[in-house]
Amino acid sequence: MNESIPPKEERMAALSGLGTSRKRVEDARFTQGKGNYVDDMKMPGMLFGDFVRSPYAHARIKSINTEAALSLPGVHAVLTAADLEPLGLHWMPTLAGDKQMVLADGKVLFQGQEVAYVVADDRYVADDGIQAVMVEYEELPVLVDPFKAELNDAPVLREDIADQSEGAHGPRRHPNHIFTWESGDRAATESVLSEAEVMAEEMVYYHRTHPCPLETCGCVASMDKVNGKLTVWGTFQAPHAVRTVASLISGIAEHNIRIVSPDIGGGFGNKVGVYPGYICAIVASIVTGVPVKWVEDRMDNLMATAFARDYWMQGKISATKEGKITGLWCHTTADHGAFDACADPTKFPAGFMNICTGSYDIPTAYLAVDGIYTNKAPGGVAYRCSFRVTEAAYFIERMIEVLAIKLGMDAADLRAKNFIRKDQFPYQSALGWEYDSGDYHTSWNKALAAVDYQGLRAEQAERLAAFGRGETRKLIGIGLSHFTEIVGAGPVKNCDILGLGMFDSCEIRIHPTGSAIARLGTISQGQGHATTFAQILASEIGIPAEDITLEEGDTDTAPYGLGTYGSRSTPVAGAATAMAGRKIRAKAQMIAAYLLEVHDNDVEWDVDRFSVKGAPERFKTMKEIAFASYNQAIPGVEPGLEAVSYYDPPNMTYPFGAYVCVMEIDVDTGTTEIRQFYALDDCGTRINPMIIEGQVHGGLTEALAIALGQEIAYDDQGNVTTGTLMDFFMPTAWETPNYQTDFTETPSPHHPIGAKGVGESPNVGGVPAFSNAVHDAFKSFGLTQSHMPHDHWRIWKIANSLGLHD
Amino acid sequence: MGKTHLKMTVNGKDVELMAEPRQLLIHVLREELNLTGAHVGCESSHCGACTVDMNGMSVKSCTVFAAQAQHAEITTIEGLGSPDGLHALQEMFKEHHGLQCGYCTPGMITRAHRLLQENSNPSEEEVRFGISGNLCRCTGYQNIVKAILAAAAKMNEMKESA
Structure with missing residues (x-):
């Protein structure tokens, strides 16, 4: 044997490929303050644009006077809807098939709505200009309660479409009604429910909240009138889609638009949509001939761009006396705000809410969702979840608890009794999805054993007894959750956004000396793509991850893709990366065979090289092959070593997990302490365990925030009462616990490397675990359902209403 | 003006x-x-x-x-630090995956640096309290805390050997 070949394990380790906790390549610049976020950009002559925003939730605009503002030194322009109208840009299409005002056209429909755009020397002067714009409003009756939207005396919000009985998603029955979306068999479900031995019914509200990434939304638009090219740098989770949309609505040819996402300071769904700020910056740059920056402040961000959730889910669940679930029914009232700007695939106006049968084998189910207009901000984005999946998971995981109470069964046993069994995969759900793979009993048993579930229940019972004796004022809540996600949108046959199929892409070039660059259609916002996608590739093409540069986010160089949200990067772009790598390898095999003077089929892949079958000492490494591809004339083989793959996934992926939260609750103060949180995630093949763990920690903390306090709240006049970080709950290191993470590994059968995606699982599974813990603590006092967020005040009220302060 | x-x-x-x-x-x-x-x-x-x-x-x-x-x-x-020689905090944030999107990181590290000047050997609880004025949306803080404790240990080691 040739002793110069290092052992296989050593060569694999040198690649830092799949399964390695590779340190992140992004960190050197981020830790030194050398990231390049959009607000870091400075260009010669650059101006700053900012909005005059509506103080009212519903009002007619009688006049806008911009004279005083325009007379201020340093104010260059003030745009209103009247200025945008000749360009056809005073309204813009939304991702949900509706349209949205870019600048208020005759009326305002939510507090914080964009009314006029002031362009000035810098952000200070822009603010002076904003103060000087005089807007005269006539207040109109405000609609904040979606259940009052269709009453006779309800104000009509959208006068522009009031007489349209057909919307983008079918018939509308009222001017404030957007759509009805149905899934499943209504008649069969209602018949199962009416004959059920046991039926539980509950209204489950998942409140309005906001992704609130630490960096707000913003952009710099630069129209170069010399070469006719528009460049926009911005906080875009889907840069390619933004380019296409920008071209369609502006009329600028798509090849003359370049969209660049620089480093993004967190997205969580906030940066998927197209906002008036982007459009106005573009127009302002065209008008002024210089680059224009727009960066929203935190209040703008919380009030105007991209709320999440706000689903009122009326549920019914039926079972046999023994606890076998027979049917599930859900009617959701979805508060979409003033414009339907939900970020969902076109054919799914309520996203994938119909994954609401969860981890359970429920034979019959029905779901209907009614979208409603109110005087609130538009949005409806997937805040760290796939489209409406967190709502679905919260719904079913609450309904299971409610049913367990009705049955007098332990909720852990009820889950185990109804899980889809391992041998049922691929599993057809009653609401139309094909779950790819799962092993729920294994994950569940592992989780319950890890936390000593029986021991916890015994301790809880002892605590209750002590509470009854007046020895303590603290209760223990044990929050369970077994969630199933649906991510990786998605197959082009049923998933598109504005007609753009939701495939994704990867393009690889191998350099002569054996290093490489790969470009993807996605864009990292902290997920560490530059680290992990290089790992996928390292394992596929035998080039060390550290020798592979990853680039995303520049539409002039990256291949077309639909971007990063909904945990789609690994399932879709990750698959494209593996497939492009395999194309590289296929060509490398021909080159190696030629160099080794054997037939193509007589060489075999060996970690980082091709060797002659049966003669491993005769080989060509990828490095050698790369160089040969540039300097050898090989008959029938083009020079160079490049590949591109556009991957259309055959199915979604279905990550799952089992979470347990142990919470101490003080009934007198309503304060909570997370004593233990165990999170088992199964995201299929694990690419980088360190990054997976980091994603889980972060997602759980966002779940904690949502469940225990974070909300976008309105008063009855439509004023946002949680518009700053003083009121909008963001957990600090002080109230965030240490989490215990664990895993099982059930690969996706249809993904090239078996990976499923993980970024959003902890948010999807975490919210029910935290919320169920609160409910569980008060269960023995008669609590069945109490709406989130469970802040101290609301928990105190639960205790008070149950007579625990008497 | x-x-x-x-x-x-x-x-x-x-x-x-x-x-x-x-x-x-x-x-x-x-x-x-x-x-x-x-x-x-x-x-x-x-x-x-x-x-x-x-x-x-x-x-x-x-x-x-x-x-x-x-x-x-x-x-x-x-x-703090330089491209040729990262500060112990910068190094430990990378080592322990104490950052994701990087947006809070400069403020977080600058705060941690001052915290370690005030208390060179903090407990986990003291670190958590000491950085509670700095929000992070990505990491859930667990690895940030780990990184700061590791940096404290490293800095103390460097001080002793100096």
């Missing part, structure tokens, strides 16, 4: 500039001095992305007027 002549020491260098009375320190650092490491996250002192060190104390530079920094000694993330 009239401008004031300001002098301060930033990352060991004397700087002079003209600033309006209303101009915030964060904007002067980022826009006049091109030190874009510290970020703006909330403009209301809640998130700490703009944390810098001023006269030996952590301050949130989004709610400090530049004029208040007259003659002050300021350290920003750019003043």
Whole structure:
């Protein structure tokens, strides 16, 4: 044997490929303050644009006077809807098939709505200009309660479409009604429910909240009138889609638009949509001939761009006396705000809410969702979840608890009794999805054993007894959750956004000396793509991850893709990366065979090289092959070593997990302490365990925030009462616990490397675990359902209403 | 608006500039001095992305007027470590995956740096309390805390061997 070949394990380790906790390549610049976020950009002559925003939730605009503002030194322009109208840009299409005002056209429909755009020397002067714009409003009756939207005396919000009985998603029955979306068999479900031995019914509200990434939304638009090219740098989770949309609505040819996402300071769904700020910056740059920056402040961000959730889910669940679930029914009232700007695939106006049968084998189910207009901000984005999946998971995981109470069964046993069994995969759900793979009993048993579930229940019972004796004022809540996600949108046959199929892409070039660059259609916002996608590739093409540069986010160089949200990067772009790598390898095999003077089929892949079958000492490494591809004339083989793959996934992926939260609750103060949180995630093949763990920690903390306090709240006049970080709950290191993470590994059968995606699982599974813990603590006092967020005040009220302060 | 002549020491260098009375320190650092490491996250002192060190104390530079920094000694993330030699905190944040999107990181590290000057051997609880003015949306803090404790140990080790 040739002793110069290092052992296989050593060569694999040198690649830092799949399964390695590779340190992140992004960190050197981020830790030194050398990231390049959009607000870091400075260009010669650059101006700053900012909005005059509506103080009212519903009002007619009688006049806008911009004279005083325009007379201020340093104010260059003030745009209103009247200025945008000749360009056809005073309204813009939304991702949900509706349209949205870019600048208020005759009326305002939510507090914080964009009314006029002031362009000035810098952000200070822009603010002076904003103060000087005089807007005269006539207040109109405000609609904040979606259940009052269709009453006779309800104000009509959208006068522009009031007489349209057909919307983008079918018939509308009222001017404030957007759509009805149905899934499943209504008649069969209602018949199962009416004959059920046991039926539980509950209204489950998942409140309005906001992704609130630490960096707000913003952009710099630069129209170069010399070469006719528009460049926009911005906080875009889907840069390619933004380019296409920008071209369609502006009329600028798509090849003359370049969209660049620089480093993004967190997205969580906030940066998927197209906002008036982007459009106005573009127009302002065209008008002024210089680059224009727009960066929203935190209040703008919380009030105007991209709320999440706000689903009122009326549920019914039926079972046999023994606890076998027979049917599930859900009617959701979805508060979409003033414009339907939900970020969902076109054919799914309520996203994938119909994954609401969860981890359970429920034979019959029905779901209907009614979208409603109110005087609130538009949005409806997937805040760290796939489209409406967190709502679905919260719904079913609450309904299971409610049913367990009705049955007098332990909720852990009820889950185990109804899980889809391992041998049922691929599993057809009653609401139309094909779950790819799962092993729920294994994950569940592992989780319950890890936390000593029986021991916890015994301790809880002892605590209750002590509470009854007046020895303590603290209760223990044990929050369970077994969630199933649906991510990786998605197959082009049923998933598109504005007609753009939701495939994704990867393009690889191998350099002569054996290093490489790969470009993807996605864009990292902290997920560490530059680290992990290089790992996928390292394992596929035998080039060390550290020798592979990853680039995303520049539409002039990256291949077309639909971007990063909904945990789609690994399932879709990750698959494209593996497939492009395999194309590289296929060509490398021909080159190696030629160099080794054997037939193509007589060489075999060996970690980082091709060797002659049966003669491993005769080989060509990828490095050698790369160089040969540039300097050898090989008959029938083009020079160079490049590949591109556009991957259309055959199915979604279905990550799952089992979470347990142990919470101490003080009934007198309503304060909570997370004593233990165990999170088992199964995201299929694990690419980088360190990054997976980091994603889980972060997602759980966002779940904690949502469940225990974070909300976008309105008063009855439509004023946002949680518009700053003083009121909008963001957990600090002080109230965030240490989490215990664990895993099982059930690969996706249809993904090239078996990976499923993980970024959003902890948010999807975490919210029910935290919320169920609160409910569980008060269960023995008669609590069945109490709406989130469970802040101290609301928990105190639960205790008070149950007579625990008497 | 009239401008004031300001002098301060930033990352060991004397700087002079003209600033309006209303101009915030964060904007002067980022826009006049091109030190874009510290970020703006909330403009209301809640998130700490703009944390810098001023006269030996952590301050949130989004709610400090530049004029208040007259003659002050300021350290920003750019003043810690260098591309050739990362500061122990920078190294440990990378080692323990204490950052994801990187937006809070400069403020977080600058705050942690001051915390370790105040208390060179903090407990986990002291670290958690000490950084509770700095928000992170990505990491859930667990690895940040781990990184700061590891950096403290490393810095103490370096001190002892010196």
